[in-house]
Amino acid sequence: MYTLKDKLCILFGENGLTVKKFFQLSELYDTADELVRNFDCDDRIRSILGNSYGVLKSAIKKNDAERIIFDMEQNRIEAVTWYSEKYPRCLRDIDEPPYILFCKGDITLLSKNCLSVVGTRKVSSYGRRIATDFTRLLAEHFVIVSGLAYGVDSIAHETTLTESGLTIAVLGSGILNIYPPTNENLADRILKGGGLIISEYGLRASPLAYHFPHRNRIVAGLSRGLLVCQAPLKSGTNSTVELALEQGKDVFVVPGEIYDSGFSGSNALIKSMQGACVTTPRDIIDFYNLESKQVENKIIQLNFEEQKIVDVLTVGQKSFDQLVCETGFSPSDLNFLLANLELRSIIARLPGNSYRIYGGTE
Amino acid sequence: MLALVKSYGLKGLDGFSVQAEIDMHSGMPTYDIVGLADTAVKESKERIRSAVKNSGYSYPVASVVINLAPADIKKEGTLYDLPIAIGMLAASKQIPYDTLKKAVILGELSLNGEVRKINGLLPMIISAKQQGERVFVIPRDNAEEAVFIEGTEIYAVATLSEAVAFLTGQTELQPLTTRSWQNDVEYRRGDNDFKYIKGQFAAKRAMEIAVAGGHNILMVGPPGAGKTMLARAVPSIMPNLTFDEALEVAKIHSISGQLDGGFIYERPFRTPHHSATMVALTGGGNKARPGEISLAHNGVLFLDELPEYSRQTLETLRQPLEDGVITVARNAVSVTYPADFMLIASMNPCPCGNYGSATAECTCSASQIHRYLGKLSGPLLDRIDIHIEVDNVTYYDIQSDTLAEPSETIRKRVNIAREKQLSRLSGSGKRCNAQMTTVDIKKYCKLDKESLTLMEDSFDRLNLSARAYNRILKVARTIADLDGADNISVKHIAESIQYRSLDRKYRV
Numbered sequence: 001m002y003t004l005k006d007k008l009c010i011l012f013g014e015n016g017l018t019v020k021k022f023f024q025l026s027e028l029y030d031t032a033d034e035l036v037r038n039f040d041c042d043d044r045i046r047s048i049l050g051n052s053y054g055v056l057k058s059a060i061k062k063n064d065a066e067r068i069i070f071d072m073e074q075n076r077i078e079a080v081t082w083y084s085e086k087y088p089r090c091l092r093d094i095d096e097p098p099y100i101l102f103c104k105g106d107i108t109l110l111s112k113n114c115l116s117v118v119g120t121r122k123v124s125s126y127g128r129r130i131a132t133d134f135t136r137l138l139a140e141h142f143v144i145v146s147g148l149a150y151g152v153d154s155i156a157h158e159t160t161l162t163e164s165g166l167t168i169a170v171l172g173s174g175i176l177n178i179y180p181p182t183n184e185n186l187a188d189r190i191l192k193g194g195g196l197i198i199s200e201y202g203l204r205a206s207p208l209a210y211h212f213p214h215r216n217r218i219v220a221g222l223s224r225g226l227l228v229c230q231a232p233l234k235s236g237t238n239s240t241v242e243l244a245l246e247q248g249k250d251v252f253v254v255p256g257e258i259y260d261s262g263f264s265g266s267n268a269l270i271k272s273m274q275g276a277c278v279t280t281p282r283d284i285i286d287f288y289n290l291e292s293k294q295v296e297n298k299i300i301q302l303n304f305e306e307q308k309i310v311d312v313l314t315v316g317q318k319s320f321d322q323l324v325c326e327t328g329f330s331p332s333d334l335n336f337l338l339a340n341l342e343l344r345s346i347i348a349r350l351p352g353n354s355y356r357i358y359g360g361t362e
Numbered sequence: 363m364l365a366l367v368k369s370y371g372l373k374g375l376d377g378f379s380v381q382a383e384i385d386m387h388s389g390m391p392t393y394d395i396v397g398l399a400d401t402a403v404k405e406s407k408e409r410i411r412s413a414v415k416n417s418g419y420s421y422p423v424a425s426v427v428i429n430l431a432p433a434d435i436k437k438e439g440t441l442y443d444l445p446i447a448i449g450m451l452a453a454s455k456q457i458p459y460d461t462l463k464k465a466v467i468l469g470e471l472s473l474n475g476e477v478r479k480i481n482g483l484l485p486m487i488i489s490a491k492q493q494g495e496r497v498f499v500i501p502r503d504n505a506e507e508a509v510f511i512e513g514t515e516i517y518a519v520a521t522l523s524e525a526v527a528f529l530t531g532q533t534e535l536q537p538l539t540t541r542s543w544q545n546d547v548e549y550r551r552g553d554n555d556f557k558y559i560k561g562q563f564a565a566k567r568a569m570e571i572a573v574a575g576g577h578n579i580l581m582v583g584p585p586g587a588g589k590t591m592l593a594r595a596v597p598s599i600m601p602n603l604t605f606d607e608a609l610e611v612a613k614i615h616s617i618s619g620q621l622d623g624g625f626i627y628e629r630p631f632r633t634p635h636h637s638a639t640m641v642a643l644t645g646g647g648n649k650a651r652p653g654e655i656s657l658a659h660n661g662v663l664f665l666d667e668l669p670e671y672s673r674q675t676l677e678t679l680r681q682p683l684e685d686g687v688i689t690v691a692r693n694a695v696s697v698t699y700p701a702d703f704m705l706i707a708s709m710n711p712c713p714c715g716n717y718g719s720a721t722a723e724c725t726c727s728a729s730q731i732h733r734y735l736g737k738l739s740g741p742l743l744d745r746i747d748i749h750i751e752v753d754n755v756t757y758y759d760i761q762s763d764t765l766a767e768p769s770e771t772i773r774k775r776v777n778i779a780r781e782k783q784l785s786r787l788s789g790s791g792k793r794c795n796a797q798m799t800t801v802d803i804k805k806y807c808k809l810d811k812e813s814l815t816l817m818e819d820s821f822d823r824l825n826l827s828a829r830a831y832n833r834i835l836k837v838a839r840t841i842a843d844l845d846g847a848d849n850i851s852v853k854h855i856a857e858s859i860q861y862r863s864l865d866r867k868y869r870v
Contacts (some may be wrong), residue, residue: 117421124723150728162823262723319753331567332841332857339856343819351711351718352583352862352863353751354565 004032007065009081013070013100014202015055022099024048038276042361061280068192071203077175078103078108094242094344096222097332098200098247101218102175105196109168114124114222115284118240119152119229124262125173125350127230130254132348133154137281139165141290145223147172147215148183148197152229157186161193171199172211179207215248216240225250227284231265251275294312300346305329305337310357313347317356365452365459366689368466368495369445370486371430371437374697375613376649377489381431381443384449389425392509397430410447410473417475417522422454427836436695438649441480441503444499445467447522448529463529465497465517466490475522479503481619484612499525505538506624507616510605512540515593543605554594556770561755565592568750570772574779575598576794577743577842578683578705580668582863583752584715584722587660589708592663592752596706599631600661601777610700614652614659630661634701644678649688649698655682659705668707669737679705681740682870683745707746709738719827721754735864747796747833749863763775779843795840800832810853820859834858 001272002010012022019037024245025048029035039045039060046053059065072079080086082099088110091097103110127327131152135144139160144265146153148169160167167190173179175197178187187197202210216239220226226244228251231237244251251274256263269275278284302310312326323334338355341347348358368627372512386691393407414421430437442627447469452459469480470484483504490498491514498516501506505518515537519525541778556566565581569592572579574768581589587666603611603626612626634643645653655663682688686702711717712731715725728732783794786806798806809817817834820826826834835850838858842850 069492122727125718180729180732182729321561321753321755324563331563332845335564335567335857335860336853339859341818343816343823345823352753354718354753 002069007080008032009100010068010079011059011065015059016202017052018111019096019099021048056299057305061227075176076104078107080107091221094217096217098218101198101200103198104175104195105191106194107196109143109166109196114141114145114197116219116223116226117156117229118144118146118226118237120231120235120237121149121151123151123230127152131229132159134281135159136163138284139163142286145219147219148187150180154183157190161189167195169197170215171197172215173203173207174203174205175199200360212236213239217243220244220247220249223296225252227267228253228266230263232262235265238328241269245274252278254278306341309337311342313355313357319354363453367445367449368464369442369468370466370490372482372486372697375485377486377495378853379436382445382449383429384426384446386422386424386453391423392425394840395428397433398436399430402440402733403442405441406446408469408667408711409443410471412473412523413475414447419451419456436682439481440470441468443471443500444477444525445629457526457530461531465499466495467499469501471522472841476521477501477521482617483507484616492650507621508538509541510543555598555769556595556772557765558597559591559766560591562588563641565750565752568595568748571837571840572748574776574844576796577705577747579745579748579839581708581750581752582711584710584719584754585753587752589645589752593706594631596662599776600629601780603629611660614656618652620655630658632658633666636667640675640678643675644688644701645690646692648692650692650695652699655688655701656699659700661703663703663705664706668709669734680741712778719725719753735751743864744829746778747837748861750861751863782843795836803832803835806852807839808820809850813850813855816852816855826862830862837861
């Protein structure tokens with residue numbers, strides 16, 4: 001059940017009250033009851049709230065909180081407020097902590113061992129590979145936190161799901177207004193996979209441009225460390241990195257080619273020593289002294305033909321044509337072998353009908 | 363005096379008998395045509411006047427009335443010039459009417475009295491023959507079209523006076539010697555042969571499967587990857603046209619005036635530009651002419667840059683893709699044209715074209731790519747069984763001298779696979795695997811346990827969409843047919859799964 005304080009948080013959250021104003025307001029009175037009683041007559045409240053005063057006043061009058069809670073229950077959304085015991089400790093210490101988190105899914109994930117995987121929305125094939133390979137191993141040890149945007153975010157969520165890991169998506173819009181809309185399906189699958197979707201914005205809040213850099217403090221705040229897969233110089237990723245550094249979180253960066261502008265931000269972070277340079281997911285696992293779960297000593301049985309393909313691919317990514325030339329198999333046989341290898345997660349198919357070994361090169 | 367001359371008209375693909383009645387009486391010199399004639403027919407007045415004069419006859423100074431019976435069906439085109447001119451000469455008693463041979467006369471006149479080529483000759487002769495006509499006089503330029511029609515006497519003439527001399531019995535003409543159908547298309551096929559396409563093994567294999575099973579195919583690849591070249595080579599691996607098929611194709615081309623004086627020996631390959639209107643594609647206009655999809659009947663319709671076509675245009679393809687015919691209804695006419703074609707479509711993977719390319723980095727944003735792919739509707743993609751990604755050929759491929767497998771060899775395999783399908787589907791009116799219904803799939807695409815497990819695994823792991831299921835089965839059936847196997851095995855399913863690129867949600 002929600003207390004009166006919780007209900008006020010829900011009401012304020014739904015109406016988009018900023019964190020700063022919320023805390024100024026909360027310092028005025030000791031109890032929520034007093035605040036509500038004095039809402040009409042206290043000039044201090046009026047001056048703090050400014051333009052939004054009228055809206056909030058009528059919302060309180062109409063007892064809007066009940067309606068919102070009903071709406072939440074209909075959509076199986078839970079609210080975790082600043083005053084709740086469930087509020088994650090790690091967020092209490094950050095600058096401008098969200099006073100409300102609308103949550104859908106398993107809220108116990110909030111207090112688990114989390115790691116953020118972030119990067120640009122415009123991801124190159126190399127960045128895609130980094131995001132896939134790193135997330136794949138990290139998902140065994142961490143709850144993967146990301147922002148459900150295009151590019152690296154989506155790949156991080158998606159890969160965690162294929163590895164049956166747990167993941168948290170922090171939205172920059174309302175939970176009932178997923179942005180980008182094409183990721184609605186991904187959001188559903190995150191929930192089905194036991195994951196969590198959270199947002200500090202009202203249930204159907206629009207994805208306003210300033211929401212996204214703002215929610216990044218939650219992405220950084222929830223986790224122990226932050227992995228930057230790919231960042232150009234001007235990218236939202238840089239704001240997340242800054243926030244993570246302010247919060248004293250560990251920042252890991254995968255280096256890119258120095259001539260590739262898609263990685264200029266990543267490389268700058270390494271050069272300025274703001275982020276630790278990592279080249280395999282194991283670097284991060286070792287950093288935290290985590291026991292590597294080496295139970296997955298899957299004995300991979302390959303027949304002669306399959307071994308031949310794997311041998312060719314060990315050198316690097318190959319297109320279908322190159323495979324035909326280098327292995328000498330007929331296209332029909334090769335198709336069959338590739339499909340089999342892919343299903344067993346030994347190789348991965350890339351856009352453009354190219355193939356590579358699944359996972360890192362260790 | 364009154365003269366009656368037989369001619370023919372065309373409604374869609376079917377002909378109908380037309381009788382040109384020319385009557386002449388003294389009075390003010392006038393010239394009237396009745397019987398729902400269109401402008402081209404009405405303009406015949408000037409052509410006939412000059413042609414008659416320049417052929418050494420005199421143009422009658424009399425009141426001329428011409429009726430094209432039956433008077434309630436629209437007549438169009440220039441083919442009535444010759445019958446009217448001959449009728450007029452008979453009516454003005456310049457040539458004997460009694461001895462005039464009762465032939466069906468078709469032809470346009472030029473001002474100097476030459477007989478010119480007309481459109482739609484072939485379907486008219488076929489209809490007329492079915493209705494018992496035996497003797498025809500046609501323009502010499504059209505003669506090649508009629509060369510396979512047996513059991514008729516067809517006389518090809520070059521000028522009005524030659525036609526008159528023949529019809530009045532002054533000279534003897536040899537009827538057209540008919541040939542028996544023999545598809546000697548081999549040497550006609552020029553550069554569009556698979557042996558000249560270097561590399562592209564995956565795409566070539568996919569094309570072979572597509573042709574063998576009559577599947578529609580979509581190629582996705584960067585500009586310059588050779589998508590068009592691959593598509594152009596497809597007719598060379600299709601089975602040779604049979605006479606009946608060729609006749610159907612020739613009829614449609616004849617109506618559109620695209621026969622170029624010859625006949626059809628090769629499967630048509632049509633590439634309408636993406637700015638083509640709906641009518642250009644499906645057929646129509648006030649005369650309900652056949653469109654590109656009918657001209658591609660029994661051949662290939664190649665839509666390059668598929669997402670550039672207007673959505674509405676593409677959606678109209680859905681029904682003909684399913685039924686193999688298109689009914690064009692206009693206010694005066696409603697015509698059904700055959701439109702049983704193989705659809706080959708190509709597109710770039712994203713607006714800049716480089717998404718997933720090994721050589722260049724894509725500069726599109728994710729939302730741009732989503733928008734681009736979103737232009738293709740699900741129902742349309744549903745009718746395309748095979749998706750294949752085509753990447754640029756490497757320098758290594760281009761400079762190699764070895765020729766790839768020639769189309770000839772591939773076609774032999776295709777023919778065998780097609781025969782297998784024909785015998786399996788015989789009696790159901792279907793010809794190839796692509797036409798199988800859900801019921802047929804249940805019946806002919808039984809999976810063993812191993813294949814079933816593979817199907818389940820792949821749906822789980824590869825994020826295939828549900829609509830992919832039947833497509834995979836159909837294509838697997840074709841692969842099995844090419845393999846000479848009676849049952850679908852795990853190998854066929856595995857390969858078939860590789861041809862669902864667009865369903866795969868690995869695009870983030």
